[in-house]
Amino acid sequence: VQPFTNTLAESVGAWGEAKLITQIRRWLGSASPASPFGVGDDCAVLAPANRRQLITVDPVIYGRHFDDTVSPLAVGAKLLKRNLSDIAAMGGRPTAAVVALTLDPLVSQTWLRQFYRGLARCAADHRVPIVGGDIAESPGIFAASLTLLGQATGPRILTRVGARLGDRIYVTGVLGGSLASGHHVKFKPRLAEGAWLAAQPEIRAMMDLSDGLAKDLPALCPPGCDPALDPAAIPRRPGADLAQALTDGEDYELVFVLSGRVDHERFELAWSRKFPQVKLTCIGNFVTNRTRSILAVDLKSFQGYEHLQPRRSLRR
Amino acid sequence: VQPFTNTLAESVGAWGEAKLITQIRRWLGSASPASPFGVGDDCAVLAPANRRQLITVDPVIYGRHFDDTVSPLAVGAKLLKRNLSDIAAMGGRPTAAVVALTLDPLVSQTWLRQFYRGLARCAADHRVPIVGGDIAESPGIFAASLTLLGQATGPRILTRVGARLGDRIYVTGVLGGSLASGHHVKFKPRLAEGAWLAAQPEIRAMMDLSDGLAKDLPALCPPGCDPALDPAAIPRRPGADLAQALTDGEDYELVFVLSGRVDHERFELAWSRKFPQVKLTCIGNFVTNRTRSILAVDLKSFQGYEHLQPRRSLRR
Numbered sequence: 001v002q003p004f005t006n007t008l009a010e011s012v013g014a015w016g017e018a019k020l021i022t023q024i025r026r027w028l029g030s031a032s033p034a035s036p037f038g039v040g041d042d043c044a045v046l047a048p049a050n051r052r053q054l055i056t057v058d059p060v061i062y063g064r065h066f067d068d069t070v071s072p073l074a075v076g077a078k079l080l081k082r083n084l085s086d087i088a089a090m091g092g093r094p095t096a097a098v099v100a101l102t103l104d105p106l107v108s109q110t111w112l113r114q115f116y117r118g119l120a121r122c123a124a125d126h127r128v129p130i131v132g133g134d135i136a137e138s139p140g141i142f143a144a145s146l147t148l149l150g151q152a153t154g155p156r157i158l159t160r161v162g163a164r165l166g167d168r169i170y171v172t173g174v175l176g177g178s179l180a181s182g183h184h185v186k187f188k189p190r191l192a193e194g195a196w197l198a199a200q201p202e203i204r205a206m207m208d209l210s211d212g213l214a215k216d217l218p219a220l221c222p223p224g225c226d227p228a229l230d231p232a233a234i235p236r237r238p239g240a241d242l243a244q245a246l247t248d249g250e251d252y253e254l255v256f257v258l259s260g261r262v263d264h265e266r267f268e269l270a271w272s273r274k275f276p277q278v279k280l281t282c283i284g285n286f287v288t289n290r291t292r293s294i295l296a297v298d299l300k301s302f303q304g305y306e307h308l309q310p311r312r313s314l315r316r
Numbered sequence: 317v318q319p320f321t322n323t324l325a326e327s328v329g330a331w332g333e334a335k336l337i338t339q340i341r342r343w344l345g346s347a348s349p350a351s352p353f354g355v356g357d358d359c360a361v362l363a364p365a366n367r368r369q370l371i372t373v374d375p376v377i378y379g380r381h382f383d384d385t386v387s388p389l390a391v392g393a394k395l396l397k398r399n400l401s402d403i404a405a406m407g408g409r410p411t412a413a414v415v416a417l418t419l420d421p422l423v424s425q426t427w428l429r430q431f432y433r434g435l436a437r438c439a440a441d442h443r444v445p446i447v448g449g450d451i452a453e454s455p456g457i458f459a460a461s462l463t464l465l466g467q468a469t470g471p472r473i474l475t476r477v478g479a480r481l482g483d484r485i486y487v488t489g490v491l492g493g494s495l496a497s498g499h500h501v502k503f504k505p506r507l508a509e510g511a512w513l514a515a516q517p518e519i520r521a522m523m524d525l526s527d528g529l530a531k532d533l534p535a536l537c538p539p540g541c542d543p544a545l546d547p548a549a550i551p552r553r554p555g556a557d558l559a560q561a562l563t564d565g566e567d568y569e570l571v572f573v574l575s576g577r578v579d580h581e582r583f584e585l586a587w588s589r590k591f592p593q594v595k596l597t598c599i600g601n602f603v604t605n606r607t608r609s610i611l612a613v614d615l616k617s618f619q620g621y622e623h624l625q626p627r628r629s630l631r632r
Contacts, residue, residue: 036475042405042523043370043466045473050366054359057414057450057463064452089358098373100461102418134373136380138457145416145450147373147463150359157361159352207358 002068003115003142005108012112013105017135023109024133027116031123031130044131046096046149052157053095054150056086062142066185072111074185076118082210083148084126084189085252089208091158091198092150093191094126099133102143115144126191153195158256162204163222166260168285169229171253172278175213176240178250183237187252193275197256202267206256213255214246214302220257222286229284229297246302260285318384319431319458321424328428329421333451339425340449343432347439347446360447362412362465368473369411370466372402378458382501388427390501392434398526399464400442400505401568405524407474407514408466409507410442415449418459431460442507469511474572478520479538482576484601485545487569488594491529492556494566499553503568509591513572518583522572529571529599530562530618536573538602545600545613562618576601 005011012020025032025039032038036045060066060079070078080097087094099119103112123130128148172193178184190208197203205220213234217227236245258267264282271280284296321327328336341348341355348354352361376382376395386394396413403410415435419428439446444464488509494500506524513519521536529550533543552561574583580598587596600612 035477036406036473041475042402043372043408045406045475046369046371048365048367048369050364052364053362055362055412055414055448055463055465056359057416057448059416059418059450059452061418061452061454064454086358090352090361092359096371098371098463100373100375100416100463102375102377102459102461132371132373134375134461136375136377136459138377138380138459141454141457143418143452143454143459145418145461147371147414147416149371149465157352159357159361161351 001072001111003062003072003108003111004104004106006106010108010110011106012103012109015109020135024116027113028120028130031120033129033131038129038131039133044098046131049151051152054087054090054092055147056083057145057147058082058086059143059145070185072114073118076115077122078185079144079146080119080122080128081187081189083146084191085208085210087148087150088189088191088194089206089254091153091156091194091206093153093195094128094148094150096129096131096149097123098131098147100145101133101135102138102141104139104141105137107142154199156198158198158203158206160205160207160219163220163257163286164204164260165222165225165286165288167204168258168260168264168282169227169255170258170280170282171209171235171255172280173251173253174235174237174279175209175251175253176245176248177237178248180239181237184250189252190254193278194254196274197254202259202262204257204259206254209251209253209255210249212247212249214299217255217299220255224289225286226289227284227299228287231297233281233283235279235281243302246299317388317427319378319388319424319427320420320422322422326424326426327422328419328425331425336451339429340432343429344436344446347436349445349447354445354447355449360414362447365467367468370403370406370408371463372399373461373463374398374402375459375461386501388430389434392431393438394501395460395462396435396438396444397503397505397568399462400507401524401526403464403466404505404507404510405522405570407469407472407510407522409469409511410444410464410466412445412447412465413439414447414463416461417449417451418454418457420455420457421453423458470515472514474514474519474522476521476523476535479536479573479602480520480576481538481541481602481604483520484574484576484580484598485543485571486574486596486598487525487529487551487571488596489567489569490551490553490595491525491567491569492561492564493553494564496555497553500566505568506570509570509594512590513570518575518578520573520575522570525567525569525571526565528563528565528567530615533571533615536571540605541602542605543600543615544603547613549597549599551595551597559618562615
């Protein structure tokens with residue numbers, strides 16, 4: 001489905017800003033709180049936060065994060081889910097979102113309604129109010145940027161820093177083939193898993209996988225170490241080969257580090273009781289950069305997703 | 317100064333994403349806190365907030381909010397100041413910002429450095445850390461969207477709701493001619509004034525002026541009332557006529573409502589002692605919509621800035 005229409009009467013430009021905002025609030029329904037806690041004043045008002053907070057921002061742009069093969073319902077949900085995955089990666093829970101639209105006035109009313117309905121449904125599922133936003137026009141474009149605020153679910157936030165020599169590396173789910181399989185819009189952000197992991201003191205570091213393991217994992221690696229990954233252990237989506245599992249990106253899975261000093265079988269048992277539906281795989285551990293086995297995967301030979309490079313395919 | 321270059325080697329595309337992020341952090345300097353309180357993890361971590369919070373989002377887009385006549389330093393500052401004006405309008409103070417860039421890889425390195433230096437200088441002046449962001453590419457565009465988080469400065473937040481029949485309407489500064497005079501980039505957000513006003517119980521409602529008084533003021537008007545404005549009282553920028561003062565937009569001044577029951581001369585004296593440099597004007601009051609004088613300004617005959625309408629001139 002194309003976001004744009006050639007018929008002015010069916011475009012958001014025919015409405016103008018005031019009517020468009022009214023419509024957006026209608027489409028968002030219960031996901032749009034009453035002013036001043038939502039749209040309608042200079043700022044939205046949010047409750048005080050007694051725990052540390054989290055903030056992240058990610059967009060969806062036509063031609064980059066989605067194309068005509070993706071339904072507007074799925075695009076709207078993806079916009080929120082991309083950001084939820086970042087909150088999950090720190091072990092947080094979402095609290096509020098704002099959405100900045102940049103669009104051509106010829107964006108179709110129907111398309112945009114479906115986009116906001118997809119966003120609203122996802123927001124309701126995760127109890128995230130959409131408290132504000134902005135609308136600006138720019139020719140030939142549909143871009144929506146969502147800023148998501150969150151809060152720690154407990155005393156601890158998991159960051160990318162904390163792994164040590166000998167720690168074990170785990171990933172949730174399977175990797176690769178996200179675009180081809182539609183996973184890039186169908187995925188469920190790992191919020192419950194992330195929050196539970198943040199409450200386990202033996203978990204030392206965590207992040208989500210968005211650009212592919214080969215590009216993302218080095219961010220968890222302690223100084224002087226390398227990840228020693230068993231190529232056979234990397235969990236792949238059916239149809240994806242090793243290179244795709246390492247570099248396709250948009251996996252939206254969690255990768256985290258378990259202390260090498262604890263009983264990993266006990267941890268794995270606890271996981272499988274808590275999340276029986278969610279595959280968990282130990283893919284290797286951190287070794288000193290002189291001892292890495294020649295059988296291990298050399299991540300440097302794989303290139304994860306590179307932003308700001310000219311290309312034709314649809315990618316973030 | 318043009319944001320784009322034709323020389324690939326001088327463009328941000330020549331750097332790629334990782335180097336660009338490194339450069340942005342360098343340009344932001346002390347405005348960019350260390351991870352996890354800034355750029356470098358899945359989310360940025362923010363302190364708990366013991367008061368109610370505020371959130372707002374506004375962009376700057378090339379060809380819409382600025383053109384080649386505006387220096388990149390001024391564009392970067394304007395991006396933050398537009399949002400600061402919204403925080404000021406509720407009587408808050410800013411606490412943290414994130415910036416989402418959407419740009420053509422041919423944006424010039426030099427231009428973007430100046431843009432971020434302007435942003436960094438303004439952020440330092442207002443002690444607002446830039447804690448995160450996102451970079452996405454899209455052909456032919458430079459757009460930056462800033463989400464600003466804030467906090468109440470006291471127990472009270474001023475909203476647009478609260479004015480009553482007989483209340484007096486005030487504006488700070490002068491109105492009109494913002495683009496022609498350069499005020500749209502030179503303005504100082506009225507943060508101190510907004511915070512002080514929120515602490516005065518006799519102030520009942522407030523907003524900032526961004527689309528022009530004619531379009532914005534109705535949002536403060538109590539049900540069944542109309543604003544009765546004295547045309548001669550509307551404070552105009554030198555060179556601006558009444559229509560321009562009412563409709564030009566981008567004034568970034570405060571308009572607020574004083575209870576009609578209090579001694580307004582006493583309030584005005586307190587203002588002039590607290591803010592001797594800032595002009596304050598009573599432009600009228602709220603009357604029932606049957607009693608409005610035929611001498612008063614008929615705001616409906618003036619049209620403030622309309623978004624999403626095709627036009628040629630540079631405007632938000």
